Amino acid sequence: MNRRNTLAALLASALLAAGPAVHAQAKLKVGVMLPFTGTFAALGTAIDNGFKLYVQEQGGRLGGREIEYFVVDDESDPAKATDNVNKLINRDKVDVIVGTVHSGVAMAMAKAARDSNTMLMVPNAGADAVTGPMCAPNIFRSSFSNWQSAYAMGVVMAKRGHKRAVSLTWKYAAGDEMVAAFKEGFEKGGGQVLKQLNLPFPNVEFQALLTDIAATKPDSVFSFFAGGGAVKFVKDYAAAGLNKTIPLYGPGFLTDGTLEAQGDSAQGILTTLHYADSLGTPRDNAFRLAYVKAYKLQPDVYAVQGYDAAQMLGIGLAAVKGDITKRAEFAAALEKAKIDSPRGAFTLSKAHNPVQDIYLRKVEGKQNKVVEVAIKALADPARGCKM
Amino acid sequence: MDLATFLIQCLNAVQYGLLLFLVASGLTLIFGIMGVINLAHGSFYMIGAYMAYALAPWVESWLGGGFFATLAVGIVLSVLLGYLLEWLFFSYLYEREHLQQVLMTYGLILVFEEVRSILVGDDVHGVQPPALLGGSIPLSEVMSYPVYRLFISAVCIAVAVAMWFVITRTRLGMRIRAGASNREMVRALGIDIKLLYRIVFAVGVALAALAGMIASPVSSVYPGMGSQVLIICFVVVVIGGIGSIRGALVAALLVGVVDTFGKVLFPAAAGVLVYLLMAAVLLWKPEGLFKVG
Numbered sequence: 001m002n003r004r005n006t007l008a009a010l011l012a013s014a015l016l017a018a019g020p021a022v023h024a025q026a027k028l029k030v031g032v033m034l035p036f037t038g039t040f041a042a043l044g045t046a047i048d049n050g051f052k053l054y055v056q057e058q059g060g061r062l063g064g065r066e067i068e069y070f071v072v073d074d075e076s077d078p079a080k081a082t083d084n085v086n087k088l089i090n091r092d093k094v095d096v097i098v099g100t101v102h103s104g105v106a107m108a109m110a111k112a113a114r115d116s117n118t119m120l121m122v123p124n125a126g127a128d129a130v131t132g133p134m135c136a137p138n139i140f141r142s143s144f145s146n147w148q149s150a151y152a153m154g155v156v157m158a159k160r161g162h163k164r165a166v167s168l169t170w171k172y173a174a175g176d177e178m179v180a181a182f183k184e185g186f187e188k189g190g191g192q193v194l195k196q197l198n199l200p201f202p203n204v205e206f207q208a209l210l211t212d213i214a215a216t217k218p219d220s221v222f223s224f225f226a227g228g229g230a231v232k233f234v235k236d237y238a239a240a241g242l243n244k245t246i247p248l249y250g251p252g253f254l255t256d257g258t259l260e261a262q263g264d265s266a267q268g269i270l271t272t273l274h275y276a277d278s279l280g281t282p283r284d285n286a287f288r289l290a291y292v293k294a295y296k297l298q299p300d301v302y303a304v305q306g307y308d309a310a311q312m313l314g315i316g317l318a319a320v321k322g323d324i325t326k327r328a329e330f331a332a333a334l335e336k337a338k339i340d341s342p343r344g345a346f347t348l349s350k351a352h353n354p355v356q357d358i359y360l361r362k363v364e365g366k367q368n369k370v371v372e373v374a375i376k377a378l379a380d381p382a383r384g385c386k387m
Numbered sequence: 388m389d390l391a392t393f394l395i396q397c398l399n400a401v402q403y404g405l406l407l408f409l410v411a412s413g414l415t416l417i418f419g420i421m422g423v424i425n426l427a428h429g430s431f432y433m434i435g436a437y438m439a440y441a442l443a444p445w446v447e448s449w450l451g452g453g454f455f456a457t458l459a460v461g462i463v464l465s466v467l468l469g470y471l472l473e474w475l476f477f478s479y480l481y482e483r484e485h486l487q488q489v490l491m492t493y494g495l496i497l498v499f500e501e502v503r504s505i506l507v508g509d510d511v512h513g514v515q516p517p518a519l520l521g522g523s524i525p526l527s528e529v530m531s532y533p534v535y536r537l538f539i540s541a542v543c544i545a546v547a548v549a550m551w552f553v554i555t556r557t558r559l560g561m562r563i564r565a566g567a568s569n570r571e572m573v574r575a576l577g578i579d580i581k582l583l584y585r586i587v588f589a590v591g592v593a594l595a596a597l598a599g600m601i602a603s604p605v606s607s608v609y610p611g612m613g614s615q616v617l618i619i620c621f622v623v624v625v626i627g628g629i630g631s632i633r634g635a636l637v638a639a640l641l642v643g644v645v646d647t648f649g650k651v652l653f654p655a656a657a658g659v660l661v662y663l664l665m666a667a668v669l670l671w672k673p674e675g676l677f678k679v680g
Contacts (some may be wrong), residue, residue, distance in 0.1 A: 020641060037504075037508070038509075038573065038607075038610070038611075039610055039611055041504075041509050042509055140573075168590055171654075171658065172659075179519075197650075197654060198657075199650055199654075199657055200657055200658030201614065201660075203615075204606065204615070205403055205646065205647075205650075207399040207402070207403065207536075208396060208399050208400075208646070208647040208648070208650045208651050209650055209651070210530070211392060211396050211530060211651075212392075212394045212396075212650075212651050214527060214529045214530035215388065215389070215392040215527075217529065227511055227608060228511045228560070228609030228610075228611075228612065231511045231513060231607040231609070232605070232606055232607045235513065235605070235607065236605065238538075239523065239533040239605070240523075240530055240531060240532070240533070241523055241525070241529070241530060241537075242529060242530065242533035245528075245529045246529065255510075257417065257510075258511055260510075260512070260513070261510075261512045261513035261607055261608075262513060263513055263515075378611045
């Protein structure tokens with residue numbers, strides 16, 4: 001009888017202690033807005049997988065709160081972006097939004113997040129403006145800025161002794177940002193950009209421009225393309241025989257997720273990015289193993305960015321004990337934090353963009369292998385950010 | 388721009404123009420002769436390219452492989468697909484308004500893209516050109532020209548000649564031309580117009596698929612490739628005059644030249660030059676360069 005009473009008392013006190021904590025803190029509503037259909041579907045899925053992997057590793061809770069997902073497929077369509085993000089903000093009343101891949105869509109999300117003061121984690125879109133003029137105390141990015149990957153390439157190319165380069169990209173926001181950043185880095189190292197070639201997005205008829213490159217005779221070419229365009233460009237460049245005399249460089253997207261299709265034509269190409277296929281660090285190995293186990297898929301840079309978005313949310317939430325309305329403390333904790341990413345630990349800049357190592361990678365077989373760290377702890381200049 | 392570069396650019400322009408012609412000729416055939424606006428034409432191009440990628444392993448194991456065997460199988464399959472689609476869907480559209488045709492063919496685009504996603508996935512793929520045509524010809528000290536691109540041009544010219552011959556010199560061609568001018572009269576004369584249309588449609592689909600297949604080694608294979616091609620093809624068809632094969636050829640070469648030199652000489656305006664060309668031609672000749680009928 002006595003023992004029973006003690007047991008009951010113990011149980012009761014345990015319940016009392018745990019009870020309020022459980023009931024006071026409802027589930028944290030996470031709005032996931034990513035492309036699950038269309039050209040970027042694979043990227044959206046990888047980010048989603050990475051995010052959920054970290055949450056699972058934490059037992060389904062971040063900062064002591066259980067996570068409830070609200071999912072919207074943004075289709076990478078900027079025209080629908082405002083409607084889509086408002087569904088999460090007004091209809092689902094989410095506490096935090098995670099998204100997205102396409103920069104145009106991300107800009108609409110950043111605007112909505114600023115206007116409604118909703119927490120936003122950007123797990124890919126590289127538009128400089130997200131952590132530039134659009135920067136805000138409640139907007140964070142776990143990926144990169146376009147400036148970071150292209151500037152590093154410019155520095156590397158100048159360091160490798162190139163003096164006269166031609167740039168080639170699609171004429172759209174990301175392409176313009178990449179080329180401007182490349183030019184900045186390349187000219188700083190004493191190089192000169194002879195010509196800035198471009199073609200309308202998403203045109204893939206490169207032959208005229210390849211002929212123009214051959215006539216200009218630069219000592220190197222910087223190019224930014226992604227997906228199908230990257231495959232075709234790299235193949236056309238090799239087919240025209242240009243790769244034998246004029247080495248091709250670019251941000252990592254030129255050879256990421258495209259190597260199977262590019263085959264021999266991509267071998268030896270040097271690119272810069274904040275992740276690579278063969279880092280070999282214990283942290284990266286553990287992440288890759290866990291990811292393969294969970295999804296039966298090889299992780300890529302997008303999965304890493306999703307994983308880190310969840311890590312960043314976790315760090316912020318832990319600092320405010322799950323009370324996401326304490327915006328100032330949440331942001332302060334993240335600004336001081338060191339995020340233990342599979343890509344290598346990074347910190348956040350004042351504008352909330354990763355300050356991270358940019359790797360120089362070389363295509364060998366079907367992998368983007370690390371050659372060296374191109375620039376250590378590269379911070380985006382966050383031009384236009386008033387915070 | 389020196390003479391050598393200029394000549395290479397001309398070659399680029401002609402080569403691009405010929406490929407455009409191959410896709411657009413099927414569109415103009417269906418559009419002009421049957422009066423159907425076929426938005427799904429770009430999808431047939433996409434289907435062709437994916438067949439070149441996905442059929443290769445099958446052909447390898449059943450027929451011993453080879454790019455040309457894949458090409459032959461692909462053409463047969465696309466003719467069958469065209470025949471089937473005409474029978475199931477398009478034959479109901481001839482008497483309908485253009486809006487209904489646009490709606491249905493747009494629906495077909497969505498269906499084809501989704502089926503493609505389910506069957507092959509959303510990744511980008513490459514197709515190897517046949518070893519025989521894998522080489523390249525040096526044109527200047529840094530630039531060489533892939534033999535395979537010349538092969539594409541040769542195929543396009545061969546198709547153009549064959550179409551010209553069939554349409555102007557054979558009985559079938561006579562009936563097709565007659566059917567385009569006056570459907571009722573042709574039917575009254577005892578010609579099976581339904582069968583005729585079915586054949587024309589199947590050939591149109593096969594032309595688009597053939598273009599996709601032979602372009603796949605240089606263009607690679609990716610989701611959404613059809614819609615890109617569709618827009619430029621409509622430009623070609625409208626400039627050339629709806630239904631005119633000769634017009635499509637001239638217009639395709641014009642577009643090739645404007646696009647190629649526009650990219651090099653006026654890079655800032657490269658995106659709109661082709662459409663300016665279309666606007667200028669339509670101001671001059673509102674029904675296109677070569678009006679049919």
